[in-house]
Amino acid sequence: MSSELFDAIHYLEKEKGINKEVLMEALEAALISAYKKNFKSATNVRVDLNEQTGSMHVFARKEIVEEVLDPQQELSLEEAKSISPNYEVGDIVELEVTPKDFGRIAAQAAKQVVTQRVREAERGVIFSEYIDREEDVMTGIIQRKDPRFVYVNLGKIEARLPEGEQIPTEQYEVHDRIKVFVTKVENTNKGPQIFISRTHPGLLKRLFEMEVPEIYDGTVEIRSVAREAGDRSKISVYAADPEVDPVGSCVGQRGQRVQTIVNELNGEKIDIVEWSEDPVVYVSNALSPSKVVDVLVDEEAKATTVIVPDYQLSLAIGKRGQNARLAAKLTGWKIDIKSESEAREEGILTETNEVSESYSEVDEDLFE
Template identity: 85%
Template sequence: MSSELFDAIDYLEKEKGINKEVLMEALEAALISAYKKNFKSATNVRVDLDEKSGGMYVYARKQIVEEVLDPQQEMSIDEAKKIDPNYDIDDVLEIEVTPKDFGRIAAQAAKQVVTQRVREAERGVIFSEYVDREDDVMTGIIQRKDARFTYINLGKVEARLPVAEQMPTEEYHVHDRIKVYVTKVENSNKGPHIYVSRTHPGLLKRLFEMEVPEIYDGTVEITSVAREAGDRSKISVYAPDPEIDPVGSCVGQRGGRVQAIVNELKGEKIDIVQWSEDPVVYVSNALSPAKVLKVLVEEEDKATTVIVPDYQLSLAIGKRGQNARLAAKLTGWKIDIKSETEAREEGLLAQDEEINEEDIVEDSFYSAIEDNPFHD
């Protein structure tokens, strides 16, 4: 076995990042297999590879026993002591059995096995690289499509975008560049399988982290995300420092930051609201752009009854209940919306009770909606 083989192993470790020990173990296993196959040996053998000389040696391993039952695997204590008086029962004795022409045969037999182990090791390296990207956003290029997936080239691997994770408002064309959210990385015999999404709420969160430095460095925190992909989303933000405007930080100058995210999501409407530990304020903010008159809180059931002006009822509920539904997902509170008239009829508001809208609703909301910021 020439030293060129060991040079090649060193090269594979440096260029492909494959652990040298993995390659050496694969080579040893291949040589043992070749020896047993070509020389029809059932003997337990060990292969020793000498990197300095480039030599290869095969040793038969036999256990020392009192009475030999299997000559291929065992040697009597009397025979062993003839070789070395220090041997004892249950010791293992090794005898070199390297055939003269084994180098040529072994090289041929080992080639396929080593190649397979190299492929497996490469897959392991790729898996290790991408498994750390779960819950992250990556940019790729659409390669092809079938009935189940859109396949996206992420560099060293092809990711799968299932139909269920595709935005209904988007069309996916081959060679298009696209950002995706990595939901799962699995290892398999054929290499790593990476599944990605365009509808996951995590995509919206990561895009804000990429566009808003204050979120990336922790100055502003994202507390919750509610998303109906391709149509509308709500995101709540909070700044521990009262001097910092978390909503304004996300919006950016002239709406530049949030508009970049809207463009990436092909026009998806995004409401940005300020989080509050007070459920009255938080629920009111979450229902924006609707104006809220009063919020009645039932802590035990984590439920709220929200009273809005009659003319704001449809805006608070939203088309097909979307605004109320997203607000409930965002806050984690059940939300029952009633008009002012209905609330007075049910006794939730006294007939002579007057409420100022501004007592509850704060300027802590921004809606990134094309053309009309208060269009629902």
């Protein structure tokens, strides 16, 4: 064995971050395997690797016994004494058994095994690097696509974006740069696998954290996210400091902050509402952009009846019930919406309650 192999091991440690000891152990295991296979030996052997000289030696390890029953595993005390008078029964003697042509045979066998161990070690390094990116946003480049998946290069690994995690309104083109949400990282038999999504609510949350400094530093908190990817989303925010406007912080000057996120999500409409521990206020805010006359709360059933002006009924419910559905998902409350006329007929209309204003991406005056 030449010193080039040791040079290669040092190179792999430096360039790929693979521990040298891991590679050396793999190499020793490969050489022991090669020896036993090619020389049909059942002897317990040890391989000694000398980095300085680039050499290797194979030693058979035998136990010293009074009576030898297995010559491949045992050595008589008399033979051991001829090597060294200090040996006693029970000691282990190491005898060099390095074959003359072992270097060539070992190199061939070691190449495959070491390559496998190197691949496993590389996978471990990649897994360690990406496991910390779970529930985070990463930017990748689309490499290719087929009817089921979009393949995204995330640096040292390629991730598959399944059809179910793709935004229906988006077109994915090769070489496009996209942001994806890492839902899970697994270390499988085939190596690390990263599961990514463009539809996960976590993507919207992380994008706001990246775009809004007040969220990143904790001044403003995201309390809840409800999303129907590619169409509309709602996000509730809160600030403990009464001097801080959580909705305004997320909107940004002339809507620039939220517009950046809307652009990233290919025009997905985003309603930003202020969170409140009062369900009357919170549900009213969540139904933005519609106006609310009153909210009746059933604490036990965690349900609300919301009364809106007649002309706002369709807006409150939304197209195919989307606005009401997202508001219920955002707040965690059941929401039954009634018009003023219907509420009067049923005798449940109460005095008008003042509700907090909220921002909706559809409020065009913010972008003028």
